[in-house]
Amino acid sequence: DTAVSQTPKYLVTQMGNDKSIKCEQNLGHDTMYWYKQDSKKFLKIMFSYNNKELIINETVPNRFSPKSPDKAHLNLHINSLELGDSAVYFCASSHSDQYQYEQYFGPGTRLTVT
Amino acid sequence: QKEVEQNSGPLSVPEGAIASLNCTYSDRGSQSFFWYRQYSGKSPELIMSIYSNGDKEDGRFTAQLNKASQYVSLLIRDSQPSDSATYLCAVNLLLILTGGGNKLTFGTGTQLKVEL
Numbered sequence: 513d514t515a516v517s518q519t520p521k522y523l524v525t526q527m528g529n530d531k532s533i534k535c536e537q538n539l540g541h542d543t544m545y546w547y548k549q550d551s552k553k554f555l556k557i558m559f560s561y562n563n564k565e566l567i568i569n570e571t572v573p574n575r576f577s578p579k580s581p582d583k584a585h586l587n588l589h590i591n592s593l594e595l596g597d598s599a600v601y602f603c604a605s606s607h608s609d610q611y612q613y614e615q616y617f618g619p620g621t622r623l624t625v626t
Numbered sequence: 627q628k629e630v631e632q633n634s635g636p637l638s639v640p641e642g643a644i645a646s647l648n649c650t651y652s653d654r655g656s657q658s659f660f661w662y663r664q665y666s667g668k669s670p671e672l673i674m675s676i677y678s679n680g681d682k683e684d685g686r687f688t689a690q691l692n693k694a695s696q697y698v699s700l701l702i703r704d705s706q707p708s709d710s711a712t713y714l715c716a717v718n719l720l721l722i723l724t725g726g727g728n729k730l731t732f733g734t735g736t737q738l739k740v741e742l
């Protein structure tokens with residue numbers, strides 16, 4: 513009965529490669545998010561989708577491309593990986609209702625670029 | 627000025643004591659406020675949400691919000707060693723013009739150590 517799940521949990525790859533991370537939620541939420549947590553543990557939003565529509569796109573290199581096939585799934589594809597992309601990537605989901613903003617996080621994907 | 631500020635700690639308290647964690651935010655339009663707990667190597671776990679001024683209690687946890695002072699705090703009573711973690715304050719700004727959803731801005735977290 514996992515609420516927000518991500519695959520893979522660990523990803524080790526070389527510079528220049530392309531990789532994808534997948535996220536799924538079974539909470540019935542209509543909004544999903546990608547966050548990046550760097551080595552200093554700072555958690556920063558990258559993207560947000562509401563009902564498959566991109567609504568938040570922070571200053572992120574265009575090598576990062578999110579895709580939401582439906583409101584329960586949100587994927588993140590990264591092209592031409594760089595050393596600085598090494599981080600933990602978290603998926604999260606929430607309702608968009610005014611009083612149900614709580615976001616719930618997936619277990620994270622630890623990406624290491626060598 | 628950072629959008630959400632927290633003292634990085636570590637904050638050390640003895641077992642059984644009250645731990646007090648503080649957070650200030652800069653955007654007066656912020657509408658909802660959250661505390662997350664993150665154990666090392668794990669994902670953030672929501673422990674409290676608060677939407678209006680005053681106190682909100684849930685078990686050993688009490689969240690306090692003062693919008694006039696742009697201040698939110700978390701009290702943990704009867705602290706246990708299992709409470710040792712990093713506590714993240716998160717502040718929400720509703721993106722009315724972009725059709726819903728919300729943008730959480732996180733502080734850098736306060737590391738709490740509960741000592742035996």
